[in-house]
Amino acid sequence: MxxxxxxxxxxxxxxxxxxxxxxxxxxxxxxxxxxxxLIGKPIVVLSNNDGCIITRSTEAKKLxxxxxxxxxxxxxxxxxxxxxxxxxxxxxxxxxxxxxxEILANFAEDIEIYSxxxxxxxxxGFENYxxxxxxxxxxxxxxKWIGIPVSIGVGSTKTISKIANNLAxxxxxxxxxxxxxxxxxxxxxxxNTFIEDVWGIGRKTSAFLKQYNINxxxxxxxxxxxxxxxxxxxxxxxxxxxxCGISCLDLELIPSDKKSCCVSRSxxxxxxxxxxxxxxxxxxxxxxxxxxxxxxxxxDAMNIFVLTNCFNRREKxxxxxxxxxxxxxxxNSIKIVKRALEGIRRIYxxxxxxxxxxxxxxxxxxxxTMQTLLDHDFFISNAVMETIDTINSRYGNSTVKIxxxxxxxxWIMRRQKVSPSYTTRFEDLIKVKCK
DNA sequence: TCTGGGGTCCTAGGACCC
DNA sequence: TCTGGGGTCCTAGGACCC
Numbered sequence: 001m002x003x004x005x006x007x008x009x010x011x012x013x014x015x016x017x018x019x020x021x022x023x024x025x026x027x028x029x030x031x032x033x034x035x036x037x038l039i040g041k042p043i044v045v046l047s048n049n050d051g052c053i054i055t056r057s058t059e060a061k062k063l064x065x066x067x068x069x070x071x072x073x074x075x076x077x078x079x080x081x082x083x084x085x086x087x088x089x090x091x092x093x094x095x096x097x098x099x100x101x102e103i104l105a106n107f108a109e110d111i112e113i114y115s116x117x118x119x120x121x122x123x124x125g126f127e128n129y130x131x132x133x134x135x136x137x138x139x140x141x142x143x144k145w146i147g148i149p150v151s152i153g154v155g156s157t158k159t160i161s162k163i164a165n166n167l168a169x170x171x172x173x174x175x176x177x178x179x180x181x182x183x184x185x186x187x188x189x190x191x192n193t194f195i196e197d198v199w200g201i202g203r204k205t206s207a208f209l210k211q212y213n214i215n216x217x218x219x220x221x222x223x224x225x226x227x228x229x230x231x232x233x234x235x236x237x238x239x240x241x242x243x244c245g246i247s248c249l250d251l252e253l254i255p256s257d258k259k260s261c262c263v264s265r266s267x268x269x270x271x272x273x274x275x276x277x278x279x280x281x282x283x284x285x286x287x288x289x290x291x292x293x294x295x296x297x298x299x300d301a302m303n304i305f306v307l308t309n310c311f312n313r314r315e316k317x318x319x320x321x322x323x324x325x326x327x328x329x330x331x332n333s334i335k336i337v338k339r340a341l342e343g344i345r346r347i348y349x350x351x352x353x354x355x356x357x358x359x360x361x362x363x364x365x366x367x368x369t370m371q372t373l374l375d376h377d378f379f380i381s382n383a384v385m386e387t388i389d390t391i392n393s394r395y396g397n398s399t400v401k402i403x404x405x406x407x408x409x410x411w412i413m414r415r416q417k418v419s420p421s422y423t424t425r426f427e428d429l430i431k432v433k434c435k
Numbered sequence: 436t437c438t439g440g441g442g443t444c445c446t447a448g449g450a451c452c453c
Numbered sequence: 454t455c456t457g458g459g460g461t462c463c464t465a466g467g468a469c470c471c
Contacts, residue, residue, distance in 0.1 A: 054439070071438080072437040088439085260441090263440090414437090
């Protein structure tokens with residue numbers, strides 16, 4: 001392996017300014033908005049099915065509760081320390097996220113909403129001291145108006161702003177805002193960033209790099225670029241350049257259409273009968289169709305999959321999937337459910353305890369560009385779907401549903417500790433007001 | 436007893452064609 | 454013994470992200 005100390009010659013004054021605003025422990029912070037008694041107390045939020053820890057408040061992190069850890073493994077610590085536990089409440093978090101993003105959008109012309117709790121802002125043209133003041137202003141406004149604490153990192157590339165954000169969160173000296181514009185600061189930050197904490201370098205790649213004694217982001221940029229390209233491909237090369245201050249990733253200002261759309265769930269208890277799998281896949285197919293209708297998309301194919309519980313070594317394992325074409329692009333629940341049922345019947349094998357089933361719609365295209373190709377039948381069924389969507393949005397999900405989805409739903413997922421949907425569900429809103 | 440869900444991009448390898 | 458070669462397109466699987 002070749003080493004080089006040569007760095008890009010533009011590092012003394014890097015012009016571009018990209019800010020990454022990230023909500024702190026987002027789901028936990030959402031729960032606190034409506035229950036201020038939780039401030040300062042340890043909180044965790046669980047994944048679907050109450051399976052794993054997916055968000056921890058700072059206090060919960062200090063107790064040694066790890067991200068992604070199965071709930072049952074840390075139950076003891078949780079009980080001993082009186083940690084408050086919540087099932088995930090995505091309708092609440094989604095609504096709070098939207099409010100945060102609306103505020104952020106007022107602070108820059110160019111904004112990329114990167115995930116439910118993160119956005120990149122283009123802050124080009126500011127002097128460094130102005131950036132600091134501006135970021136403080138952003139931070140205070142989101143806290144005051146929504147009640148969500150955020151951290152802000154600024155850098156000349158997205159990858160550096162990610163690193164800055166990480167430091168802003170972890171090191172108290174930054175007080176929530178870290179600006180990395182001068183090469184001397186960037187270098188120091190890269191030295192303080194473990195290789196596995198670099199955006200785009202995951203478990204496998206960091207393990208590989210550590211074999212070569214590349215342990216920090218700074219070690220990484222000392223390596224010969226050719227070696228990186230050869231061993232880590234274009235993605236590795238891009239990370240290298242971004243860390244050196246050469247921007248390779250632009251802000252995506254217009255969200256692109258989805259290429260696929262998936263709905264899948266684990267079961268509360270293992271499922272053995274084909275009837276239960278049929279009901280659940282009908283339910284998820286109906287939901288995924290609704291999702292693509294909301295986005296004005298049509299699908300031309302689907303993938304149906306089943307899995308047994310791979311963690312349970314004592315039981316025999318089976319997993320399978322099947323790809324099915326649709327005769328023409330559609331977002332019609334009835335047609336999609338029908339085809340999905342064909343799929344599940346073809347991959348079902350008797351004698352296994354199934355843990356999970358799901359559907360992925362593929363070959364998505366915009367409905368408005370396809371209409372000239374569609375037949376009369378499409379417009380009639382489209383009207384039916386529109387009516388169903390209107391009723392369900394007014395009177396609640398699944399007010400009208402397809403018979404194949406079933407009624408008993410023995411297979412439904414576990415969600416025992418869910419908070420009220422304070423902002424989106426009428427009955428819950430009333431609850432808050434009456435408190 | 437109990438281990439999430441939904442996405443993207445890249446790459447290698449197979450199918451197919453001339 | 455010995456069975457072309459190069460291009461394109463598609464797909465499955467891997468790795469990663471939040």
